[in-house]
Structure formats: C-alpha cells, structure tokens
Amino acid sequence: RKEVEQDPGPFNVPEGATVAFNCTYSNSASQSFFWYRQDCRKEPKLLMSVYSSGNEDGRFTAQLNRASQYISLLIRDSKLSDSATYLCAVNRAGNQFYFGTGTSLTVIP
Amino acid sequence: DTGVSQNPRHKITKRGQNVTFRCDPISEHNRLYWYRQTLGQGPEFLTYFQNEAQLEKSRLLSDRFSAERPKGSFSTLEIQRTEQGDSAMYLCASSLTGSAEKLFFGSGTQLSVL
Numbered sequence: 001r002k003e004v005e006q007d008p009g010p011f012n013v014p015e016g017a018t019v020a021f022n023c024t025y026s027n028s029a030s031q032s033f034f035w036y037r038q039d040c041r042k043e044p045k046l047l048m049s050v051y052s053s054g055n056e057d058g059r060f061t062a063q064l065n066r067a068s069q070y071i072s073l074l075i076r077d078s079k080l081s082d083s084a085t086y087l088c089a090v091n092r093a094g095n096q097f098y099f100g101t102g103t104s105l106t107v108i109p
Numbered sequence: 110d111t112g113v114s115q116n117p118r119h120k121i122t123k124r125g126q127n128v129t130f131r132c133d134p135i136s137e138h139n140r141l142y143w144y145r146q147t148l149g150q151g152p153e154f155l156t157y158f159q160n161e162a163q164l165e166k167s168r169l170l171s172d173r174f175s176a177e178r179p180k181g182s183f184s185t186l187e188i189q190r191t192e193q194g195d196s197a198m199y200l201c202a203s204s205l206t207g208s209a210e211k212l213f214f215g216s217g218t219q220l221s222v223l
Binding site: 041 | 145150153211216
C-alpha cells in the first residue's frame with residue numbers, strides 16, 4: 001500500500017469556485033503534513049503546513065483528520081493563477097518525506 | 110539567492126554514459142534529500158543525508174546510483190551506465206531538523222537519456 005494517496009484529478013473549475021482536495025496516508029505514526037504546489041516543469045513549492053487544529057492562509061484552508069488519516073486542502077474563490085498540481089506530503093520524525101502523485105487543478109475563465 | 114541550487118538544469122546523455130548532478134542546499138540546513146520525479150507522478154524518494162551521513166537509501170535505487178555529501182554541505186548524485194528509464198527530473202531538497210521540519214526544493218535537473 002502506498003504511503004500517500006491522492007485523487008489525480010484533473011479538477012477543472014470555473015473562476016470563483018471552491019474546490020477541495022483530499023489525501024490519505026497509511027502510517028498512523030506520521031507526524032507532519034504539508035501541501036505543496038507544483039507548476040508545470042517546475043519544482044514543488046511549499047504551500048502550507050497542516051496542523052491538527054486546521055489552519056488557514058488567505059483563500060487556502062488545510063485540515064487534518066488523524067482518526068481517518070487524511071488531510072484536505074480547500075481553495076476558495078479560485079483564481080486562474082491557482083492552476084497547478086497540488087501535492088500532499090507526510091513525514092515521520094527521522095524519516096523521509098512521502099509525497100502523493102499530485103492533483104491537477106485547472107481554473108477556467 | 111539563498112535557496113537550494115542545482116546544477117546542471119538540463120542534461121542530455123547517451124545510454125551507457127555516466128552523469129553527475131550537484132546540489133547546494135540552503136546553508137543552515139543539515140538535511141539533504143534526493144528525489145526523482147517523472148511526468149504525472151509525485152517525487153519519489155532516492156536517498157537522504159543528515160550532515161555528511163547517508164541515513165537512508167531507497168530500495169528502488171539500483172547500485173548504479175550513488176550519492177555523496179562529503180563535508181555536510183553540497184551533495185552529488187552520480188548515475189553510472191545510464192539507461193533510458195533513468196530519464197526524469199532529479200530534485201534535491203533540504204531541511205533543518207526539528208519539530209517544524211519543512212522541505213525546500215531546488216529547481217531540479219532534467220535528465221534525458223537517449
């Protein structure tokens with residue numbers, strides 16, 4: 001079983017829409033959780049960490065559900081510039097970071 | 110620029126040749142990771158260092174791959190006798206150990222094996 005699984009999409013949404021991505025992880029010992037954004041042919045860039053209590057950064061909200069072992073990312077009021085691939089990542093102390101395959105988002109005018 | 114730096118950005122080689130990539134991490138970061146990514150996939154772990162010690166190596170990594178971080182600063186990844194299946198983006202990332210460890214990536218080296 002993969003450490004991290006994501007729905008690859010693609011998600012095609014109109015500007016202004018709200019879109020949500022989920023990511024599940026298999027190891028309950030996972031301690032740190034992240035969302036990365038990756039533009040075509042570029043490196044992944046850290047979007048936000050995900051905290052147990054949930055956290056928000058502008059139009060982006062990340063949540064963690066330890067009981068069900070999933071993390072989510074909600075994007076409100078989608079902009080054309082949000083079009084990218086969103087990768088979730090998990091980490092256990094002293095271990096590598098595990099990445100999902102990414103979810104592709106295209107925001108349509 | 111104080112981010113993670115990788116060289117070269119692109120490498121085209123013929124099958125059977127050896128290639129070497131370099132990564133310079135963020136200066137205060139003690140951990141350095143190598144990942145490989147192909148189209149439509151997430152980054153796949155290859156190996157990582159804490160200072161100069163190589164702490165983990167993927168079981169998927171064949172013995173044609175070797176990485177070093179001799180002084181705990183920059184790192185090199187060498188692929189010997191390249192195969193077409195080695196064509197991928199090779200990403201380096203660095204982090205600082207601690208309760209809030211976060212991974213920061215370089216711009217990668219795109220390898221094409223002909």
